[in-house]
Amino acid sequence: MARSDYGYFTPIVTRWADCDAYGHVNNAQYYSYFDSALTTMLIDRGVLRSTDWDSIGLCIESQCQFHASLEFPATLDVAVRIGKLGGKSIRYELAIFEQGAEQPSATGYFVHVFVDPATRRPVELTPGQREAVADLVTG
Numbered sequence: 001m002a003r004s005d006y007g008y009f010t011p012i013v014t015r016w017a018d019c020d021a022y023g024h025v026n027n028a029q030y031y032s033y034f035d036s037a038l039t040t041m042l043i044d045r046g047v048l049r050s051t052d053w054d055s056i057g058l059c060i061e062s063q064c065q066f067h068a069s070l071e072f073p074a075t076l077d078v079a080v081r082i083g084k085l086g087g088k089s090i091r092y093e094l095a096i097f098e099q100g101a102e103q104p105s106a107t108g109y110f111v112h113v114f115v116d117p118a119t120r121r122p123v124e125l126t127p128g129q130r131e132a133v134a135d136l137v138t139g
Contacts, residue, residue, distance in 0.1 A: 001095055003102050006079030007136045010037035014074045025070040030106050034094045037078035045132040055123045057112030064108035075099040082137040088122040089113045
């Protein structure tokens with residue numbers, strides 16, 4: 001994976017509190033960076049917190065692969081793309097790049113199934129939801 005494989009980026013600055021006893025960013029923190037970038041993208045694009053849509057996305061699967069350690073202080077670019085845009089689900093693929101780096105320090109994904117907020121039963125993505133992220137779908 002390279003930086004050019006992704007279409008949406010969120011800058012995140014590491015904090016001293018993110019680090020473990022060895023001075024590296026703790027593994028669990030990578031998921032926090034992924035979640036922050038993904039949620040920012042979804043809010044920016046109106047997929048979350050929109051009064052027009054009657055569904056919510058629930059994470060049913062996630063994964064992270066570590067390629068290089070991160071430390072404090074660093075500015076990161078957390079990237080998002082869509083690996084699969086299904087009828088009722090979206091697979092978001094993410095990568096964490098140190099600012100200026102072409103290769104990621106970590107890659108991962110989240111799968112969200114969209115459900116009715118009251119019944120928690122899966123529902124079809126709306127045309128508006130699909131359009132909001134269509135430019136991020138990988139070939």
